[in-house]
Amino acid sequence: MKNTPFIEKHLALGAKMAEFAGYNMPISYTGINDEHFAVRTSVGVFDVSHMGEFILKGENALDLIQRVTTNDASKLTAGKAQYSCLPNKEGGIVDDLIVYCLEENKSYMLVVNASNIEKDWNWISSFNTKNVEMHNISDKTALLAIQGPNATKALQALTSADILNLKYYTFTKANFAGVDNVIISATGYTGAGGVEIYFENSGDNASKIWDAIFEEGKPFNIKPIGLGARDTLRLEMGYCLYGNDIDDTTTPLEAGLGWITKFSKDFTAKEIIEQQKADGIKRKLVGFEMIDRGIPRHDYLIKDASGNTIGKVCSGTQSPSLGKAIGLGYVATNQATLDTEIFIEIRNNLIKAKVAKTPFV
Numbered sequence: 001m002k003n004t005p006f007i008e009k010h011l012a013l014g015a016k017m018a019e020f021a022g023y024n025m026p027i028s029y030t031g032i033n034d035e036h037f038a039v040r041t042s043v044g045v046f047d048v049s050h051m052g053e054f055i056l057k058g059e060n061a062l063d064l065i066q067r068v069t070t071n072d073a074s075k076l077t078a079g080k081a082q083y084s085c086l087p088n089k090e091g092g093i094v095d096d097l098i099v100y101c102l103e104e105n106k107s108y109m110l111v112v113n114a115s116n117i118e119k120d121w122n123w124i125s126s127f128n129t130k131n132v133e134m135h136n137i138s139d140k141t142a143l144l145a146i147q148g149p150n151a152t153k154a155l156q157a158l159t160s161a162d163i164l165n166l167k168y169y170t171f172t173k174a175n176f177a178g179v180d181n182v183i184i185s186a187t188g189y190t191g192a193g194g195v196e197i198y199f200e201n202s203g204d205n206a207s208k209i210w211d212a213i214f215e216e217g218k219p220f221n222i223k224p225i226g227l228g229a230r231d232t233l234r235l236e237m238g239y240c241l242y243g244n245d246i247d248d249t250t251t252p253l254e255a256g257l258g259w260i261t262k263f264s265k266d267f268t269a270k271e272i273i274e275q276q277k278a279d280g281i282k283r284k285l286v287g288f289e290m291i292d293r294g295i296p297r298h299d300y301l302i303k304d305a306s307g308n309t310i311g312k313v314c315s316g317t318q319s320p321s322l323g324k325a326i327g328l329g330y331v332a333t334n335q336a337t338l339d340t341e342i343f344i345e346i347r348n349n350l351i352k353a354k355v356a357k358t359p360f361v
Contacts, residue, residue, distance in 0.1 A: 004049035005142045005206035013224055020227055021114035023050040028226040035229035036320040039192050043148035043217055044225035045210075052117035052138040053198065054110045055102075060130035062105050068127050069099065070252055070273075072262040073108070076101035081169045081187060084260055085252055086123060091272040092248040093255070095120050096240065098187060100171060109183075109198075113242045127268075142201040146213060147225075147233075151194030154217040159184065163195060177212035179205050189230065191237035191359060232317050235326060238287050238358025244298055245285060245314040245328050253277055254330065255285045283311065284336040287358035290325035294344060294351035301345040302329050310335045313344060321361045331355070 001024040010017065015026035026047065028035060038044045056064060065073045071084035080101050086094035095116040100109040112120045117138055128134060146155060152163045161174035163184055171185035176197060183198040199205055214222055231241070240246045240255060252261045253276055263274055290296065296316030301309050316327030327344075335342060338357055343350035 002050075004047050005201045006047045006049065006144075006210060009207075009210055010047065010224070015224070015226060018227075021050055023114060025050060026224070026226040028228045029224050032226075032228040032232060033320045035223060035225045036232050038221070038223040039148045039190055039225055039229065039233055040321060041149070043146060043150040043154050043194070043220050043222045044229070045213060045217075045222065046145040046147065046225050046227075046230055047143075048145050048196070049142045049201070050114035051143055052112040052114060052120065052136070053141045053143075054112065054121065054124070055133075055135040055137055056108045056110065056124075057106065057133040057135075058131065059106070061108055061132050063130065064124070064128055064132045065099060065108060065110070066265055067267060068124050069097070070257075070261040070267055071099070072265055073099050073101070074265070076104070076108075078102065078104050079170055079172060081171055081185060082260075083169070085246075085257060086120065087252065087267065087269045087273065088123075088248055089269055090248075091251045091269040091276065093242075093246045093250055093252065094123050094248065096242055096246060096257075100183070100185070115243060140201050141198055142206050142209075143196060143198050144209065144213070145188050145190075145194065145196045147188045147190040147194035148192045150220040151192075154220045154222060155195065155213065157216055158212055166195065177209045179209055182209075189239060190233040191239070191361070192233065231315075232320055235315055235317050235328070236319055236321055236359060236361045238328065238360065240285075240328075241315060250285070250330070251276060251281075254281050254283055281333055283330045284333050285314070285328060285330050286336050287356045287360060288327050288329060288342060288344075288353045289322075289356040289360065290327075290344070291341075291352040291354055293325075294346045294349075295325050296327035296329070296344045296346070296353070302331055303343045303345055303350055304335065305341065305343065307343075307350065310342070316344075319360060326356070326360050327353075328358075 166186040176182035300313040302311035311331035
């Protein structure tokens with residue numbers, strides 16, 4: 001297993017550790033519910049240094065990004081970021097990612113999922129026929145997500161950049177806690193506000209930044225947060241997790257990602273996805289909440305009242321904010337209307353649920 005630059009911090013804090021995407025990662029420190037509410041109500045810090053970062057440079061960098069992603073990266077100007085995905089040749093999803101415009105038409109950073117670093121690198125490289133300069137900087141990049149309504153207030157004293165007024169999906173590069181060239185980005189995976197900070201993992205940068213953040217965050221009762229609460233937070237927002245809710249067999253339209261699929265440009269499998277849009281999708285990713293008691297889990301079957309299988313659960317949890325179980329799953333399109341009664345098969349019992357609007361909170 002690989003370790004992130006913060007491994008000693010996690011161990012010193014008594015984190016419960018486990019393998020995730022080949023990394024030794026903190027799952028929880030004080031408990032998932034406690035950490036969940038820390039982020040929803042104030043501020044929490046996630047070590048997400050396992051994520052992958054690629055730099056694409058040169059006059060053909062934008063052309064390559066346009067070719068391999070569904071969203072329209074030509075709309076990006078320096079300091080703006082965009083959620084997108086990489087379609088495969090059948091219209092499925094290789095990965096979802098964020099594209100950062102470092103210098104318009106010249107330099108971009110792609111942030112990909114930890115489990116897909118090698119896969120994505122090889123996929124993008126296979127389309128690089130015009131000598132775009134590509135650098136995989138994943139191993140030398142540290143990444144912390146500081147999330148919650150008090151996140152930017154807690155961090156503002158650490159930088160001269162105005163992060164209190166950083167607009168959603170924009171970023172700035174500045175000195176942060178005495179470390180130069182830190183990317184401070186108004187992005188995150190919790191729906192609670194806050195920033196993500198990227199910096200070079202060299203010298204004592206990681207320790208310096210971690211310690212400074214926790215010192216400044218004391219008045220806000222800042223807490224370290226593990227992957228357990230990261231999952232409950234993202235699920236309450238209806239955000240997809242690669243490998244659970246989206247994968248190589250799900251298309252952007254089925255996953256509700258039509259908003260990041262722009263047919264005004266050419267991209268891999270555009271014709272297939274466009275045809276799917278014209279024909280209408282046969283299944284759809286929906287949110288649902290449990291009416292009867294039971295926790296939905298990945299791969300549990302979704303059935304109708306007659307016991308016919310109409311889909312499958314992708315993600316499920318007990319929502320700390322709502323005090324009820326929620327989930328995401330693919331169902332036949334004719335069963336995807338809001339408030340449709342569905343049943344989750346849990347240990348051979350059909351447990352009642354209903355299709356619900358996302359985000360759940």
